[in-house]
Amino acid sequence: MTHYHHQEKSGTASALREIVFGIEDGMVSTLGAVTGIAIGTQDHFTVILSGVVIIAVESVSMGIGSYLSNQSEQEVHARLLKEEEEEIAHFPEEEKTEMQQLFMREGWPKDFAQQMSEIASQNKSLMLKEMAYHEHGLNPQPTVSAVANGAKMFFSYIIGGLLPLFTYFFLTVTQAMPISIGITLVGLFLLGAYTTKYTHAPWIRSGVRMLILGGIALSIGLIVGKIAA
Numbered sequence: 393m394t395h396y397h398h399q400e401k402s403g404t405a406s407a408l409r410e411i412v413f414g415i416e417d418g419m420v421s422t423l424g425a426v427t428g429i430a431i432g433t434q435d436h437f438t439v440i441l442s443g444v445v446i447i448a449v450e451s452v453s454m455g456i457g458s459y460l461s462n463q464s465e466q467e468v469h470a471r472l473l474k475e476e477e478e479e480i481a482h483f484p485e486e487e488k489t490e491m492q493q494l495f496m497r498e499g500w501p502k503d504f505a506q507q508m509s510e511i512a513s514q515n516k517s518l519m520l521k522e523m524a525y526h527e528h529g530l531n532p533q534p535t536v537s538a539v540a541n542g543a544k545m546f547f548s549y550i551i552g553g554l555l556p557l558f559t560y561f562f563l564t565v566t567q568a569m570p571i572s573i574g575i576t577l578v579g580l581f582l583l584g585a586y587t588t589k590y591t592h593a594p595w596i597r598s599g600v601r602m603l604i605l606g607g608i609a610l611s612i613g614l615i616v617g618k619i620a621a
Contacts, residue, residue: 410458410544412587416580416602417454418552422446423576424609426556428616430565439560447553455546462538476523480516488513491523555579573610580606 426443433439480487488509495505512519556576559568584602585595 407541407544408587410541411548412583414451414454414458414545414548415552415583416605418447418451418549419555419576419580419583420552420606420609421450422553423556423573423606424612426560427569427573427610427614428612430560430569431614432616434565436560436565439565440557443553443557443560447550447557451546451549451553454549455542458545459538459542462541466538473520473524477516477520480519480523484513487519487523491519494523552579577603577606577610 422443425446426439429442430439491512492502492505492509495508496502500508512522556572559571559575562568563571580602581599583599585599587593588595588598
């Protein structure tokens with residue numbers, strides 16, 4: 393498999409990271425906050441209002457944050473590619489020698505590395521692709537959309553945040569709280585286990601790790617709620 397296929401896979405990994413991060417953060421943040429507020433106030437309307445506000449504000453904040461971070465990263469990559477393109481145009485021999493050294497550093501025999509760099513140097517587009525990848529680990533044609541990743545983060549956070557809040561819409565605070573906690577912790581475990589479809593890590597370990605993170609947020613919410621009560 394060529395390194396360009398690996399770059400395409402990086403787009404999938406980036407999207408998965410946004411979705412998992414959004415859902416996980418939505419569940420953890422909302423669970424901790426809503427549980428703390430429920431214990432501290434025991435007021436049904438306050439719990440629901442607080443949960444809705446938290447989800448609305450945080451989903452927008454996380455979506456914008458994801459967009460800005462991805463956009464900034466793409467701008468840095470674009471600058472590096474532009475600089476590399478100018479170096480190839482103004483210093484072709486030096487770049488060809490540098491490419492040969494990069495190939496040799498990766499373990500290719502000197503003669504073969506020289507032949508590959510010679511062939512690549514005859515095509516500026518190919519030369520840019522090879523130098524971008526081997527020197528900077530970049531793909532001249534980005535596979536990640538900053539807008540799309542921001543949208544994935546936004547909607548994922550909403551989905552994750554609604555899970556611990558859902559039961560409060562239909563049950564009293566006392567009834568909803570243990571169910572909300574149970575459903576969310578199970579959801580965190582399943583989310584962690586699901587990621588192993590792509591990571592191939594042990595599903596139990598990934599699920600428990602995600603569960604522990606949720607437990608930490610829940611514990612903080614419980615402590616703060618009891619102090620405030």
